[in-house]
Amino acid sequence: MTDRTRDILTGSVLLIIALVWIGLVYGTIPGAMGSATSARTYPLAAGYGLAGLSALLIVGAFLRTSKGSGAKRAGAVLDGFEWRAIATTFGFLAIYILLLQYFGFVLATVVGIAAFLVLVLGKRSPVLVLGYSLGFTFTIWLVLGELLAVYLPRGELFNLF
Amino acid sequence: MDTFIAALSMSMSWSTLVASVFGAAVGLIFGAIPGLTYSMALAMVLPITFTMSHEPAIAMLLATYIGGMTGGAVSAILIGVPGTPSAAATVIDGEHMAKQGKASIAVGIATIAGCIGGILSLVVMMSSVDALARVAISFGPAEITALVVFGLSTICGLAGGSLVKGLIGGVIGLMLMNIGQDPIDGVPRFTFGTTTMLQGVDLLVAMIGLFAVPHVVTVLGTYWRGKEMRIEAGDVRTELPSLRLLFAQKWNLLRSSLIGTVVGAIPGTGGPIAAFLAYDQARRWSKHPERFGKGEVSGVVAPEASNHAVTGGAMIPLIGLGIPGDPATAIILGGLLIHGIQPGPLLFMEKPDVIMSIYLLFVLAYLITAVIQLFGVRVFVKALRVPPHLMALGIMVMCVVGSFAIRNSLFDVGVMCTVGFVAYWLIKGGIPVTPILLGLVLGPTLERESRTALIMSEGSPSIFVDSYTGLLFWGLAALILIGQVITIVRSKPAASAAGKS
Incomplete structure (x- = not known):
């Protein structure tokens, strides 16, 4: 274009x-x-x-x-990779918001991150998948939710912590 | 001298030091995370100060305020998402510096520039608190409108290649902020009968969507193309700016600090306006304006010195007249009142030692914040070693948490995603992001103040040019616009000649 x-x-x-x-x-x-x-x-x-x-x-x-x-050519072309990035970013955000609404921050974040790593980014290392999803969620929950009293989303159906 | 010694003994104790360190750390964390504001941090630490004596209480409040202002630059530089609206202008060059492997020096110089800007604003505050407070408070809605229009004129400099596209960006920013309840009459606008839409688009939510979401899409696209840029461990060093580099920035620092102090002293304005004005002035006075937007050090120094100087400026009406200019200083005022300190002219006469101790605690807060930030540079830049696609996932989660935390509303998270989606396509359409941000930041103030002015004048627009201050800002805005048009007209023949050759 x-x-x-x-x-x-x-x-x-x-x-x-x-x-x-x-x-x-x-x-x-x-x-x-x-x-x-x-x-x-x-x-x-x-x-x-x-x-x-x-x-x-x-x-x-x-x-x-x-x-x-x-x-002159107008910047980078919208190729298949870019479309895939658009779909996964907004798809992840939509599903994550739904998970937050029903299952609260801790469960939604652990499941959301692990699913994104395995299904979207194709990561297979259990250390990375479990370490990232559990470690990141726990750190945010502890520092923001518990120490700094920032309100994290609570689930309507189920809530862990 | 006796007053100084008395204030020094009051301010320099272990309790004030610990309180300052705690406040600065909390402020830095809240400032660095997009969506969390230093006003939230201040609201959180305020109850902690209730049981303290007044020196550590003031120390904690000031350090939280200053730490919050400083923290905004960290995320602006490292991930390209400003932690606070005041750090929005820092993204323009800070992010490019990080991409060029100069993240640590960018964070370092942002910290030092902020510290110098803050302390310079304190010097101005100490020497002219009474006079400046009276001038600043004389700014009515008409003068603030003129100031905001002057701020909006910086779009001309930030528009990049096309003034029309820059103006389109500014108008889109203004339009986004029109959604929700109208600020004067409370009339619902574009709410389509829903109550959730009444709360409108929050500035921070829009800002997160504007910067973070397109960034994530680009990073993931680059990763799948196999072109992901990894910063090797060796590329990331802890590097502080040299004295020579700082000395080269002396006029930029001084000019930006003065802009920040003056803007900060005007109630209802604040850091974002000051930062953009200082950035634009730095570009105009620079010998190499073409380097701005591509990782120019002056482009980080100017907004950081200016937005930190706002803290000293905001203290001028607060200490001098007891008038807070924004939510953060309103919380600080609350803290002072709780501890029996009533800011205003009487305080200067009755308790000069308290005033002096506030000045000293202000300096202490800046020094402690700078030390924590500088020691943290190594930790902060290590974040860049995380592969960008993995960091993108963390950024998405943090953006959701940050958007939710502002008003505890999942609706805001949806707004953030929508703004991100729109921003992505606008960027693809060649519309620059920074003017959109200027529209978002200045739009609500422009509407509120100009409509208030017109109500005051019973509809007569002459109120906008009634005062010399108003005329000055209108004249400056017109000069910038005319200058930009002349530049475009002059550059066209040169560009076509270059094309032919």
């Missing part, structure tokens, strides 16, 4: 977001009659600002010649 294509794509997506945002502002946030500002002022200004800037980005990209600076 070239710089030019990327800017047109980014600008178009942002322009759509800005228009939806402006629609939502008008539809859901009440204005204050007779007042200089209201709860609507800043979101609306931001929406129009984003719309204007996105349009400027698109126009700027179209004005660039396809053989000039616009033909």
Whole structure:
């Protein structure tokens, strides 16, 4: 993907977001009659600002010649590895949040870390898997939860410690 | 002299030393973990001080405050995720220094710069507490709006190659902070009828998502491509900045410390604004502005000296007038009141020895924090020897814990993931991250203060240019914007000529 294509794509997506945002502002946030500002002022200004800037980005990209600076490659390609990284990061975070909600910090973290090491990163060393999952969880639980009294998530179904 | 000796004997005891070490350690831990703030650390240590006499109590509170400010730089440099909003500007060059194998020197110089910035701010505080407190307190919503707009103008310098993309980033940051209850009327915005959305997007939660999640995705992608960069054990040395390096930074240190002190003295502003302003000024005054954002030492020195100087600046209205400028100084004020110390002009007349002991404990807190941090450099940089893909897993867990701890809400963890997802695609689309952060940090203050100003003036915008202070900041912001446009216009022919050749 070239710089030019990327800017047109980014600008178009942002322009759509800005228009939806402006629609939502008008539809859901009440204005204050007779007042200089209201709860609507800043979101609306931001929406129009984003719309204007996105349009400027698109126009700027179209004005660039396809053989000039616009033909430069735009950073690293989104290959299979990158897609895999996106899927595993957000997949792990979603499952971990669910585990935290139902099983609390200790159990969710031990299971989550061990599962990620074995299933996602393909680690097979029991020392690494058990050491990392148990050691890291215990350290966080002890230092933050017990010594520094930071509130750690408690499970709705089951809670260890 | 008698006052000094009396204060010295009050402040220098084993109990104050132990209290300072404990406070600094707690502050450093809370500051270094993204999501945990020094305000939380202060709230945690405050009950511990109830049974103490007032010197160790003040020592513990000040050391926690200062330790928290210092700790933010550690995670900013080592993992590229700022531990506190004040350390956000430190990421820009600190992370690059770590990637270049200069992690220990980056942490070292951040600590020393912070210590110098803090102590310089104390000198300013001691010499001008009364006058500065009165000037700072005269800042109304209109002047703070102008200051924030001046802060936002630094987007021009942080936008990278494209001003439009930088401004898009700033606007997206502002938009994110619009979600939730409106700060003046309490009207729900983009909540879609749910109560959980009413609490809005917390700055720290957004910051964690913005920096940590895209970092984790990139690290895992690099690992699977087989291109993971490992820092060998030999690459990581404990290295402190040389005196020559520090001397070369003298003007940067002085300028950044002054910016931090002045901004810190203005209630409702704080470390992030000061750090970004100092960073931008350091870049503008530098002989090599092109090195900024690529691992330039001055880019670490400026924000760290400035955000630490904020601690001294924040003490000016606190000690001089009894007015706290942020939640952290409000907790310190609470601690002082509990121990029978009522800050304000009367305190200077009635108990000068207490004032002097506060100054001494302030210096002690800085020195102890610096010593702990410098001894910890070796331990901190060892974290870099952990393979990045394994560290990424730990970062994910810590981000979840940190996001949850802010308001004990799993909703915040979801927000962190969503912001991370959006940030990842924005980065892929070429939108720079730092302007988004500036929008996040300054957006709520800009809206709150400007709307308050307009309410005060019954809708007349002339309130923003009524005072010389306001005019000064508007003028500076305009100068920066015009300067940036001129730079872009001048650089276009040069770039096209280079392309043709």
